[in-house]
Amino acid sequence: MRVKVPATTANLGPGFDTLGMALELYNIVELTALPQGELVVEIEGEGISNIPRDDSNIVIKIIRQVYAKAKMQPCGFKLKLINHIPVARGLGSSAAALVGGAVAANELCGNVLTDQEVLELVTTFEGHPDNVAPALFGGVVVSAEVQNAQGSEVVSRKIPPPYGLKALVAIPDFHLATKKARSVLPRQVPFEDALFNLSRVSMVIMAFVHNDWELLGKVMDDRLHQPYREELIPGMKDVFAAAYDAGAIAAVLSGAGPTLIAFARENTEDIARAMKEAFERHGVKATIQELKPSPVGAKVF
Ligand SMILES: Nc1ncnc2c1ncn2[C@@H]1O[C@H](COP(=O)(O)OP(=O)(O)O)[C@@H](O)[C@H]1O
Numbered sequence: 345m346r347v348k349v350p351a352t353t354a355n356l357g358p359g360f361d362t363l364g365m366a367l368e369l370y371n372i373v374e375l376t377a378l379p380q381g382e383l384v385v386e387i388e389g390e391g392i393s394n395i396p397r398d399d400s401n402i403v404i405k406i407i408r409q410v411y412a413k414a415k416m417q418p419c420g421f422k423l424k425l426i427n428h429i430p431v432a433r434g435l436g437s438s439a440a441a442l443v444g445g446a447v448a449a450n451e452l453c454g455n456v457l458t459d460q461e462v463l464e465l466v467t468t469f470e471g472h473p474d475n476v477a478p479a480l481f482g483g484v485v486v487s488a489e490v491q492n493a494q495g496s497e498v499v500s501r502k503i504p505p506p507y508g509l510k511a512l513v514a515i516p517d518f519h520l521a522t523k524k525a526r527s528v529l530p531r532q533v534p535f536e537d538a539l540f541n542l543s544r545v546s547m548v549i550m551a552f553v554h555n556d557w558e559l560l561g562k563v564m565d566d567r568l569h570q571p572y573r574e575e576l577i578p579g580m581k582d583v584f585a586a587a588y589d590a591g592a593i594a595a596v597l598s599g600a601g602p603t604l605i606a607f608a609r610e611n612t613e614d615i616a617r618a619m620k621e622a623f624e625r626h627g628v629k630a631t632i633q634e635l636k637p638s639p640v641g642a643k644v645f
């Protein structure tokens with residue numbers, strides 16, 4: 345069983361824990377059933393030296409959860425992870441790993457779980473739906489956790505991938521665990537900052553629905569997480585300024601960082617160079633990749 349699953353950039357500026365976009369950078373999860381009790385984990389590419397190969401691997405954990413939810417007797421597993429998504433950089437590596445594992449396990453179980461059940465299960469594990477939903481469905485996805493009679497559910501709606509928009513990701517050569525980047529966020533925010541984000545996130549959704557890049561450039565700003573995370577990412581503001589000066593439509597933190605992402609339709613080489621040089625002025629080595637939004641999410645192939 346082989347599953348291809350995309351990287352994701354969460355938040356898209358003001359949409360903290362709500363918005364995410366799939367990107368054309370993919371991990372592959374290969375899962376084979378083995379006799380009960382056997383476990384083999386092989387890793388290629390990103391994370392080769394620090395992702396665990398035992399039961400503490402999050403892919404193994406979610407596979408076991410899928411089997412339990414599907415009420416199937418768990419067997420042993422051979423898991424091969426071919427990783428192209430950099431780990432702990434703000435490009436949704438954990439969501440991709442979990443979605444890939446869950447979709448592969450569900451396939452081995454005869455697809456007992458619906459996509460919605462996979463979404464719920466993985467979101468509960470990950471803690472927020474904004475990477476999980478686009479990793480599963482592709483495109484730009486708006487998600488919310490809402491209360492219902494049974495407790496809560498994740499509602500999500502997909503916007504088709506933006507046409508002609510390119511994402512320039514500046515990936516610093518240091519890790520930042522999402523858990524750490526969430527620990528610097530305040531418990532309370534000023535009312536006017538909540539209002540600022542409410543208006544901006546509504547407009548960001550309108551911009552993606554209508555492919556209105558002029559609007560996106562005016563409203564892709566945030567006051568709920570980026571200002572607090574700036575201390576963790578040397579040069580963040582200068583890299584944003586350099587991207588705008590070189591012609592970017594907008595530049596924001598990708599997920600919890602430390603990757604910074606600029607959106608553009610043209611001048612992409614100039615923007616990439618400007619972001620790299622701005623990071624360098626702050627002593628940070630960064631790799632720049634030009635990616636397209638991915639129209640597809642996790643796929644068995
Ligand atoms: N391909 C993978 N297989 C197994 N675990 C992974 C994989 N990719 C990431 N992880 C786990 O997820 C953690 C990183 O998650 P997180 O801090 O949320 O960063 P990211 O922004 O990359 O999702 C890693 O430390 C590792 O434990």
Ligand SMILES: N[C@@H](CCOP(=O)(O)O)C(=O)O
Pocket residue numbers: 352354355360361362433434435436437438472474475522525526569598599600601
């Ligand atoms: N909304 C989350 C998104 C985390 O994304 P990741 O790719 O950094 O895991 C947050 O901002 O904490």
